[in-house]
Amino acid sequence: MPGHEPRLLIYSQDGLGLGHMRRTSLLAGEFLSTLPGSSALTISDSPLGRFFPTAPGHDYLKLPSIRKSGPGVWESVTLSSTFHDVLAMRSSIIATAVEAFDPHVLLVDHMPHGAMGELLPALRKIRRNPVKIILGLRDILDAPEVIKRTWVNEGAIAAVDEFYDEVIIYGSRDVLDVATEYEWPMPVAERLSYSGYVCAPTSQNRRPLPSRHTKRAEGDKLVLAMAGGGADAYPMFSSVLSAASHRSLRSGVRFLMVTGPFMPTADRLHLQSMARGLPVTLVKTVDESPAYMSAADLVIAMAGYNTTVELLKTGTPALLVPRNGPSAEQRTRAKLFAGRGWVNWLDPHELDQDRMAGAIVASLDAPNASLSGRPGPDLRGRQASVQRILDMLGERSPFAELQAVPT
Structure with missing residues (x-):
């Protein structure tokens, strides 16, 4: 293991939304609060940068922004450079950051191979190190026929099989069984665990609403x-x-x-x-x-x-x-x-x-x-996801009772 403070590196291809940024910020904050003195670095391309409040020990590395304009078609948001040049630059930045930061855990958000495969050079490099590589996915991705086709054609399934130690599903199996719904092969399906839904902690210091x-x-x-x-x-x-x-x-x-x-x-x-x-x-x-x-x-x-x-x-x-x-x-x-x-x-x-x-x-x-009297959703995903990460590292945590539920 690296000989420094616990380090979590998060990759998130966020595009022009807030969802991925919100979820990764919550997970980084939970990791840092559970392991005082640790560090978390998020690599993202959101034009908003630090839109959400962040915890001490958490920083961001901003990539040139890109967006998906159609199936398999991407474009630069701001730079006038060709998409090929922007993609090459992003991939180089990611690989350099992964090597320099030297994390204990790499948590990849949503895209196991990165936009147009930009994450693959970093995955190949970091796989030689004693690091845990985890994919974090919301439970509902798209129509099953779309995911079954694109995850095979674009190499996502192959990337999970080759590089990832675990896939954490931010949801509940009883709402949607990811491996069954998307027909994932057994070597990938065996790595799934369900954390429940990730949401923010209740604020203890809320100001009066305007x-x-x-x-x-x-x-x-x-x-x-x-x-x-x-x-x-x-x-x-x-x-x-x-x-x-x-x-x-x-x-x-x-x-x-x-x-x-x-x-x-x-x-x-x-x-x-x-x-x-x-x-x-x-x-x-x-x-x-x-x-x-x-x-x-x-x-x-x-x-x-x-x-x-x-x-x-x-x-x-x-x-x-x-x-x-x-x-x-x-x-x-x-x-x-x-x-x-x-x-x-x-x-x-x-x-x-x-x-x-x-x-x-x-x-x-x-x-x-x-x-309403009906069973409610499992909303402990923030704590359970970080507990699962710490379990893989052999670290102790106050959330031992919130284990992710394996498939």
Whole structure:
């Protein structure tokens, strides 16, 4: 093992979203709090850099940003260089950082071989060292036929088989059996464990929420609409604004809309224009989004992993509007969670005023998820994932009772 303080290196190809960044930040923070004096370094390409608060001992290495514009098609976000040149630069930076940081654990988020195979040189190099290589995956990736095809064709399955010691699934097998659903071969399936869903710890030092965002008359209900990064959330928000003027919602309901940092400026300005004269407050971002979820009577959100599990933790009634493609991930999550009575959901093809207004009214009248009497989700994924990492290193931890559940 390396002769220095415990070190965790995280690779995350985050693109233009917030989900992967949020999840990896939570896991790094848990690792650092469990092993005081340790270090965590995240290699990511998010244009926002340190968007979320970070723990002492955690730092970021920013890669030139790229994005996927189609199946197997990538492009540079900012640099004018060719994608080939940008990819070569990213791969070199990653390999150099892996060698220099000399981690005890490499935790790879979502893409086992990296974007277009950029992680493979680093994996080949680090595999010669006494280091544990772990793949962390949310449970729902895409439609099974898509994952079965792309993970074989792009070399992802081969990379897991060759390089990885373990695959931690940030979810529950009883919600979705990853190995069965995606038909992974036995050598890969045998490395899976399930941690439960990863969500943030409850803050002990929450500041009062700004009254300008949450002000309402006595008896009024507050509907919070949010969408993570917000890059493709305009259809959902415009539908909510249309519903806000519906006869069934003209009184007794106020709306707070958090558009997200990645919503195009033109879309945000148009939503602001639509909101004039309505009981709507529209903001770009908020601190402590779980606190706003808890304060609301209903949360309307897209069905991204992090937003959804944070909602489940609060128990606030939720209406999910999954992304309308190209991936089936959000639609699948919304349907599976709704089938367990955890949320309500609305098909993204049914966002006309009447359907949205009807869904809001029905969801406001729905019982709190925590009071429904149905079995709730396992939300201990943050602790259990880090416990599993420490178990592989032979380290002791105060979370010994939160073992990941093997397949």
